Amino acid sequence: MNELLKIRDLRAVVDGKEILKGIDLDVNEGEVHAIMGPNGAGKSTLSAVLAGRENFIVTRGEVYFKGKNLLDMPPEVRAREGIFLSFQYPVEIPGVSTVNFLKTAVNEHRKYRGMAPYPPGEFLKMIREKMAWVEIDSKLLNRSLNEGFSGGEKKKNEIFQMAVLEPTLAILDETDSGLDIDALRVVANGVNRLKGTNNAIIVITHYQRLLDHVVPDVVHVLHDGRVVKTGGKELALELEKQGYDWIKRQN
């Protein structure tokens, strides 16, 4: 199995406060990793740093994605290289229709790979196919991106974008939060359809419930900016049973 993501001693500060205090993580193709941990452990910071958010400053360490130095790349290049972050709080962008946004994004990806823009007919065909993955209403396509979407629609729209962009590494930042059981199932189905032997998924979550549907190969527990425990899927169940105090006590 080829190594996709390699993180070594990653440290990062936000607003002058160190949040990541030396993260080591290896993700191979074909794997699903879960990152769990209490509030403030640094889970969302890690995802933001990987996606390239500018106000998160890396002070030390290295991140390699497919052997390339990820930290040197602006966010759009990371995305074109195959990184996708499903936002915990997707941003509303008035006046930009979902379909135009997707077309622009897809064609920027294609341009990066030396491909011509999608012929319009084929693009719409592909979009319709991927919409079925996440049971999203086609009316959302012509609405402004995320504007006035319900919480569930926003999260489904994230997974829809993921399905369209077909990333090599998808990072789902608490995609399960605020979802009812039906939406959770739809999101999980979408993720499972993406899962293949050439890509990997990192699921960031507080709870076991998404992991019932998207079964992780590796579970990491993040606490106070470090990975304090790594195990198989049973680790998530153990956490669910014992609570995060169990981790806090051990550290």
Place this chain on the structure above:
Amino acid sequence: MSIDKINRDFIALFQEARETPKGPELIEKHREEAFRRFQELGGVPRDAEEYKHTDLVPALDRDYRVTLRPTLPEINPNALFTCNVPELDTRARLTVNGRPTRDEEEPDLPGGVVICSLARAAERYPAIVEQHYNRPAAPGNRDALVALNTAFARDGIFLYVPDGAIMDKPLQIVNLMRGNTNVMSFRRDLFVIGNNAAATILACDHTLSDNAFFSNNATEVSLGDGATLDYYHVQNQHVEASQVNSLFVSQGRASRLDATVITLYGGLARNNIFVTLAGEEAECNLHGMYLSDKKQRVDNFTSVDHAAPRCRSNELFKGVLDDSATANFTGRVIVRPGARKTEAYQANHNLLISDAARVNTRPQLVIDADDVKCTHGATVGQLDDEAMFYLRSRGIGESEARLMMMFGFAHEIVGRVRLAPLREQIDDLVDKRLRGQLTKCYNCVLHCKKT
């Protein structure tokens, strides 16, 4: 040249106009009084509150040729201009330097609708012209530029929609500026929409040569009881062009006005919109959008007079400013005594792309009635960092992401255009404009250099 010289030149020009062959008396008879108003007001406004942030002197401080004779331009309009929106099925009229290219009536219009030149209308329909010419605009003669228009304007487009008639196609007015020298022009339009009648008007302004232009236009609109008017005005001129447009609308009971003014390009654009809600339950929606860069100036001045109870007004103006562009918005709302249950909403939102761009936004509410709802809000901001990151995280490059967000910001106005082909065309123009591709005067066959 100083402002005194500019004002002296106008006096000399008016003297010359007195000695020029006259047009229809119904129009002529307003001139002397209007020019007196202009002089009483001290000539070109310098210190007037309404022009606090608009200095017209640099634009007027050059030599312009003014055509005073009542002649039609001797040109073949079709050779100059073809509309870029072929799907728009309209009845089109052209003006060149403020004068209609034809004066005769559009033949056989259903419902008794009349489209012709204002000068022709003054001869053929004196009762209508007498009743409406310089009526909505008369209070506007407090503004020296409007007085100047009344003093000098000879012609423009006339539309009459009789009671109960609904126009089958929009009236499209294409205003062109061209010349071998710099040109100053005055145009006067009159639109009379009868009781329960409905009309759609689309006006667009273009420059066809790289001379400097100063156009001073006034458009008077009378909306009868229950009448509706959709009015669109798209301004796309070059940077050496200045325009002062004054739109006056008087609204009858339960009438409705939707006016959208889109300023894509130009050196100086001053848009005055004066609406009088004279009948109960009248409604007006004023929308404006301006995209401005380099040293361009866009100045929107609105005044909505709630003179009757239970009327609604709704204003939304949005602008994107780059480089050292300047924009002004003044939103005056007057609620007269007795205009109970008035609802007046006003918002002006601006996106500043550069540090040197400036915007002045001034709500002015004068409320002399009880039981009214009036709100106003203004914002001046930059592109949202969160949204930028979101777009970039999907693989969209920084400059493209900025463009998308600016486009989205402007789309809130463009999206309200009801004529679908026009909406798509404006969307496309906005996109090109934001990408810096609208450097040629849009749709012009002469390909002048001024951008």
